[in-house]
Every structure is written in C-alpha cells, then in structure tokens.
Amino acid sequence: MKRRTLLASAAALSLAAGAAFAQDVPKIGFVYVGPVNDGGWSQHHHESAMKMKEHFGDAIELIEQESVPEGADAERVLTQMALSGADLIFTTSFGYMDPTINVAAKFPDVKFEHATGYKTAENVSVYSARFYEGRAITGYLAGAMTETNKIGYIASFPIPEVIRGINSSYIHAKQANPDVEIAVVWISTWFDPAKEADATQALLDQGADVVLAHTDSTAPLAVLEKAGAYGFGQAADMAEYKPEPRLSSIIDDWAPYYIERVQAVIDGSWESVNTWDGIGAGMVGIGEFTGPIPDDVVATVTQMKEDIAAGDYHPFTGPLNKQDGSAWLAEGEVADDGTLAGMDFYVEGVTGSIPN
Amino acid sequence: MDPVLLVASIMVSATPILLAAIGEMVVEKSGVLNLGVEGMMIVGAVMGFAIAVTTGSPVLGFLGAAVASAVLSLSFGLLTQYLLSNQVATGLGLTLVGLGLSALIGSNYEGQRAPSLAKLDIPGLGGIPVLGPMLFAHDFVVYLSLALVAAVWAFLKYTRAGLILRAVGEDHESAHALGYKVVRVRMLAIAFGGACAGLGGAYVSLVRVPQWTEGMTAGAGWIALAIVVFASWRPLGVLIGAYLFGGVSVIQLNLQAAGTTVPVELLSMSPYLITIIVLVIISARGAHGAPGSLGRPFHAAS
Numbered sequence: 001m002k003r004r005t006l007l008a009s010a011a012a013l014s015l016a017a018g019a020a021f022a023q024d025v026p027k028i029g030f031v032y033v034g035p036v037n038d039g040g041w042s043q044h045h046h047e048s049a050m051k052m053k054e055h056f057g058d059a060i061e062l063i064e065q066e067s068v069p070e071g072a073d074a075e076r077v078l079t080q081m082a083l084s085g086a087d088l089i090f091t092t093s094f095g096y097m098d099p100t101i102n103v104a105a106k107f108p109d110v111k112f113e114h115a116t117g118y119k120t121a122e123n124v125s126v127y128s129a130r131f132y133e134g135r136a137i138t139g140y141l142a143g144a145m146t147e148t149n150k151i152g153y154i155a156s157f158p159i160p161e162v163i164r165g166i167n168s169s170y171i172h173a174k175q176a177n178p179d180v181e182i183a184v185v186w187i188s189t190w191f192d193p194a195k196e197a198d199a200t201q202a203l204l205d206q207g208a209d210v211v212l213a214h215t216d217s218t219a220p221l222a223v224l225e226k227a228g229a230y231g232f233g234q235a236a237d238m239a240e241y242k243p244e245p246r247l248s249s250i251i252d253d254w255a256p257y258y259i260e261r262v263q264a265v266i267d268g269s270w271e272s273v274n275t276w277d278g279i280g281a282g283m284v285g286i287g288e289f290t291g292p293i294p295d296d297v298v299a300t301v302t303q304m305k306e307d308i309a310a311g312d313y314h315p316f317t318g319p320l321n322k323q324d325g326s327a328w329l330a331e332g333e334v335a336d337d338g339t340l341a342g343m344d345f346y347v348e349g350v351t352g353s354i355p356n
Numbered sequence: 357m358d359p360v361l362l363v364a365s366i367m368v369s370a371t372p373i374l375l376a377a378i379g380e381m382v383v384e385k386s387g388v389l390n391l392g393v394e395g396m397m398i399v400g401a402v403m404g405f406a407i408a409v410t411t412g413s414p415v416l417g418f419l420g421a422a423v424a425s426a427v428l429s430l431s432f433g434l435l436t437q438y439l440l441s442n443q444v445a446t447g448l449g450l451t452l453v454g455l456g457l458s459a460l461i462g463s464n465y466e467g468q469r470a471p472s473l474a475k476l477d478i479p480g481l482g483g484i485p486v487l488g489p490m491l492f493a494h495d496f497v498v499y500l501s502l503a504l505v506a507a508v509w510a511f512l513k514y515t516r517a518g519l520i521l522r523a524v525g526e527d528h529e530s531a532h533a534l535g536y537k538v539v540r541v542r543m544l545a546i547a548f549g550g551a552c553a554g555l556g557g558a559y560v561s562l563v564r565v566p567q568w569t570e571g572m573t574a575g576a577g578w579i580a581l582a583i584v585v586f587a588s589w590r591p592l593g594v595l596i597g598a599y600l601f602g603g604v605s606v607i608q609l610n611l612q613a614a615g616t617t618v619p620v621e622l623l624s625m626s627p628y629l630i631t632i633i634v635l636v637i638i639s640a641r642g643a644h645g646a647p648g649s650l651g652r653p654f655h656a657a658s
Contacts, residue, residue, distance in 0.1 A: 035459070035570040037466050067571065152613065185612040186620055193572040195605075197565045198369055202609035205361040218467070222567040226472065240467040351615045 029086040033093035034191040040216040041235040048254035070095025130278030134250035135168035136315040143173030152203030152211040193219035249287030321348035370602025372556040376580035379552025386545035387525035387649035391447030394577025395454020397557035404558025421558035422551040429550025509591035525647035588645035
C-alpha cells in the first residue's frame with residue numbers, strides 16, 4: 001500500500017516541478033527506501049537532494065520517489081523513471097543494488113549512482129560514506145558512558161556496511177572500557193519504528209544502558225529517553241533528542257557529492273566511479289556532543305575525530321583478531337579497503353553469530 | 357533472561373494488535389470484511405498523538421483516536437452497506453486513504469514528544485512480588501484491551517444483541533426476514549471495529565514507540581486481520597493469537613539481546629508456521645468458523 005502513497009507524492013512533486021518543465025534540462029531522479037520525513041537516512045538523502053536542486057535551480061529537473069521497497073518493486077520504479085526521461089538516477093539504499101544493475105543494463109544512456117553498494121558498471125557508479133569512522137566516535141562514547149558494561153546495537157541486515165559499524169563500535173567501546181560487552185539484535189528492516197522500539201526495549205531488558213542503532217527512525221531514542229538510557233543520532237543529527245538521550249550523532253552529508261555528480265552530467269564529463277569518503281572529506285559528520293559526557297572523554301573523541309579526518313588514525317588498526325581468535329591485523333597494520341568493503345566477520349570479543 | 361520484564365514487554369507489544377483484532381472480529385462476525393484495519397490504525401495513531409500533544413492528555417488522545425477511526429470506518433460502512441460497493445476493494449482503499457491522510461495530518465507532529473501515560477498502580481496487586489510488576493504495573497489501555505476481549509465474548513455469547521449480530525453475520529437474508537435491521541447492525545459493528553483499531557494505533561504512537569513517524573504501524577493491521585482467521589472468529593482465540601504474535605517477536609529480540617544461539621530465522625517464522633498449521637487443522641476438520649455471510653453484499657429485496 002505504500003507504493004500508492006509514493007505514487008501520489010511523486011505525482012504531486014512532478015506537478016510542482018511542472019512549472020519549470022523544459023525539454024533539454026537534465027532530469028535527476030532519486031529513489032528512497034523510507035518516507036522522506038523518517039528523521040534519518042532517507043530524510044538526509046532527500047535534504048541533500050534539495051540542496052543540490054537549490055544549487056542548480058532551473059538548470060535541472062528533480063524527480064523523487066519515496067518508500068520504494070527493495071526488490072522487484074524497485075526495478076519497476078527505476079524502469080519507470082528511466083522511461084520518463086531521467087538522465088541520472090540516485091538509488092539510495094543497499095538493497096537497490098541488483099535492481100539498479102539490471103535496469104542500468106537495459107538503459108545504457110541513463111546514468112545511475114547506487115549508494116553503499118559494490119557493483120559498478122559502465123553507467124553505474126557507487127558511492128558510500130565511511131560510517132565506521134563515525135562509529136568509532138559513537139562506540140567510544142558508548143563504552144565510556146555505560147555503567148552496566150553492556151552496550152546494545154540494533155542492526156538491520158547482515159551486510160558489510162552494518163558489520164563494519166558493529167566492529168568499529170565494539171573496538172572503540174573497548175578502548176574506553178575494557179570490560180564492555182556488546183549485544184547485537186538483528187531486525188531485518190531499515191524502517192519499522194515499532195520493531196526498532198521493541199528491539200531497544202529488549203536490549204534495555206537484557207541490561208544494556210547505551211544503545212547504538214543502525215536503522216532509520218528515531219524510535220530507539222524515544223524509548224531510550226523514557227528509560228533514562230543513552231543513544232545516538234543515526235544518519236541525521238536527531239537534534240530533537242538533545243541533550244539526552246542523544247549524546248552525539250553520525251550525520252550523512254551527501255549534498256557536495258550530489259552537486260559534483262550532477263555537474264558532471266551537465267558538463268558531459270560523467271564517468272563511472274567508486275567513491276568512499278569519510279570524516280576527512282565531510283561526507284560523514286559528527287554531531288555536537290551533548291549530555292553528561294565527562295570533559296576528558298569529549299577531549300579524547302574530539303582528538304580521535306581530528307586524527308581520523310587528517311588520516312593519522314584508522315579505526316581498524318591492529319592488533320586485531322577475528323571472532324574465532326584467528327589473527328587478522330598485526331600490530332600497527334591497518335585494514336585495506338577490499339577487506340572492509342566485503343567484511344563478513346566479527347572481530348574478537350563480539351558474541352553471537354551473523355545471520356545468513 | 358528476566359521473565360518479569362519479558363512478560364511485561366510481551367503485554368505491551370501484543371496490545372495494539374489485540375485491540376485491532378478484537379474489533380475486526382466483531383465486524384466479521386456481523387458479516388462484513390473490512391480490510392482497512394491498517395488504515396484505521398494509522399489514523400488512530402496520528403490522531404491520538406496529535407490530540408495528546410495538543411491537550412497534554414494521553415487519555416483524550418486515546419478517546420480522539422477511537423472517535424476519528426470510527427468516523428473513518430463509517431465512510432467504509434456508507435460505501436459498502438448503502439452504496440453496495442465491493443468490500444475487499446473498499447477496505448483496501450480505506451487503508452490507502454488512511455496512510456495518506458495520516459501522513460498529511462502528521463507532518464506537523466514529526467519529532468514531537470508525547471505526554472507519557474501513567475502506569476496504573478493497583479493498590480495491593482502491584483505489590484505482589486514477581487506477579488505484581490509482571491501483570492499489574494501497566495497502563496490502563498492494556499487492561500482495557502483484556503476487558504474488551506471478555507466483554508466481546510460475553511456480548512456474543514450471552515446477550516440478545518450479540519445473538520442478533522451473529523445471526524446477521526451467518527445469514528443476512530434470514531435475519532432480514534425476521535425483521536432485524538441488517539444494515540444498521542453492520543454499521544454499528546463497523547464503527548466498533550474502527551474505534552478498536554484507532555485505540556490500537558494510538559497505543560503504538562503514544563506508548564509503544566512513543567512518537568509519530570509516517571507509516572509507523574508498519575503492517576500491524578494486516579497481522580490483526582490474520583489473527584482473526586487464526587482465532588476462527590473466537591474471542592479467546594484472538595487473545596491467544598495476539599499474545600502469540602507479540603510474544604514471539606519480543607522473545608526473539610530478547611534471545612538475540614541475551615546472546616543465545618537459537619537461529620533468528622527460525623524464531624521469526626514461528627508465528628506464521630503456527631498459523632498455517634492451525635489453518636490446516638481447522639480446514640481438515642471442515643469447520644472453519646467463518647460467518648456464513650462474510651463479505652457478501654446485502655441488498656434488501658423488499
């Protein structure tokens with residue numbers, strides 16, 4: 001039924017854009033997995049798209065579709081967008097990977113940009129942010145702030161991006177607190193506020209007092225606030241939960257990338273690329289530190305953020321072992337991008353197993 | 357794993373679907389199939405949240421949610437009972453209208469906080485060790501939902517009005533021939549179902565999450581519809597079904613959080629497996645319990 005609401009909103013958007021309709025203006029499409037006001041992931045892509053639109057004004061036409069389910073529906077929506085004359089289409093969720101590749105093969109003249117995936121083609125670029133750099137900061141804060149020595153992690157799907165986040169959070173929580181344990185709950189959705197709330201409650205019931213979320217809504221923060229526990233903004237600042245329970249946040253800023261890529265289409269210089277930027281390039285932002293974080297902890301994470309931005313510190317620096325105890329990185333060795341991009345293992349100390 | 361917290365979480369998680377399912381069961385008992393539960397729930401969720409935020413009173417929020425969803429459901433009643441539109445199509449339409457309408461109403465309420473609903477402190481009972489915090493430390497809506505199940509059961513089984521409602525649902529021609537007002541009975545049942553779905557939706561946005569996010573009921577209405585079939589249209593079955601669905605999803609999350617090694621996939625599919633098994637058993641017995649006139653349009657010939 002969500003499909004209908006998105007069609008309705010897409011119709012409204014195209015009506016609104018109708019005034020600026022011109023034949024040879026590049027048409028830029030965006031596809032979102034959740035509603036554009038989810039308060040997190042999809043909202044930030046949408047806002048970045050709006051900034052891009054503002055930058056170019058009438059020089060481009062923007063079309064958007066929200067709440068598009070991953071899978072067969074996505075392929076239909078993308079085909080529809082390509083048929084309606086889009087020149088460049090941003091598909092902003094991991095699950096759109098195969099639909100994007102399939103549709104791109106059918107429309108060689110249309111360019112695609114897929115977020116957080118790893119499959120490229122002549123007309124398909126991939127772009128992602130090094131969220132694990134932000135996870136290092138929030139993980140450290142979680143480790144420093146927990147009193148029960150147990151932090152919770154709400155995970156969506158077992159894909160490398162999520163697994164990197166869990167590992168990075170745990171490694172840095174342990175730096176702050178050697179006794180810390182992490183409990184991971186997989187909920188198989190990016191956006192389901194009730195389920196996210198239930199998962200948060202389950203983690204609290206099992207003794208966690210700081211919960212990191214890798215899902216899109218603000219529901220975990222709402223539950224944490226009620227319980228007097230702590231959490232973080234994910235994908236967006238989630239400033240409405242300042243100063244507590246939100247201690248800080250990982251903010252995605254896609255606008256500079258969107259502007260650059262759309263400019264490339266206008267200039268005719270677009271090429272398939274594989275972009276993976278982090279705190280240094282500004283694609284990952286760290287939200288203001290709020291709540292009762294001790295000053296020395298703020299100083300440590302501020303320094304960590306600067307070191308990561310400058311390239312002096314890599315969140316995956318050895319010595320690190322895999323969960324089964326086998327050696328992964330030697331002392332001082334840093335993980336290579338290939339391993340990170342396909343990460344399918346926990347580091348030593350994380351309990352539980354990754355679902356298939 | 358602490359059983360006290362677990363049972364308490366299950367009760368919270370099951371309450372929205374229990375409310376929606378018991379309402380829908382009454383609607384279906386009267387012979388009407390309303391597939392718009394999801395739409396009525398989400399409208400209840402947004403109206404309950406908006407009214408609670410504006411007035412500062414969660415109780416008013418729940419009342420407003422029930423009224424709003426009942427009014428919405430009457431539009432379904434008007435179309436299907438007086439204008440004889442197709443019930444399946446109209447019900448699906450109601451869901452779409454509800455989702456769209458709630459997004460429109462809710463856009464101003466994103467990111468706001470709801471006033472919290474006080475837990476009912478029952479004197480005496482709340483102080484019992486273990487059972488007290490497990491069963492007697494909830495908000496009033498949890499008890500209201502349980503009381504509603506009992507009331508519906510007693511109404512259908514022991515009252516004359518309940519008998520008439522069942523008669524209308526089993527065979528509307530005969531009921532009409534006996535002089536019962538088929539359409540009026542069905543309109544009342546539809547409004548009751550709407551009010552219950554609205555309460556269920558408001559419980560999601562005011563207690564379980566508690567915030568407003570577009571599309572936040574995320575399919576709970578469809579689960580409520582499935583539970584009615586699972587229950588073979590019996591109130592006790594609805595109660596068991598709702599607690600089973602709510603229970604398994606909460607236990608599944610808790611097992612993960614506790615770090616146990618039971619496969620997540622197995623637990624997630626167990627309620628659906630049980631539903632299929634129950635349906636197979638029911639149809640093997642030949643008595644599925646569906647009201648005879650369920651989903652059939654009624655037009656008084658004379």
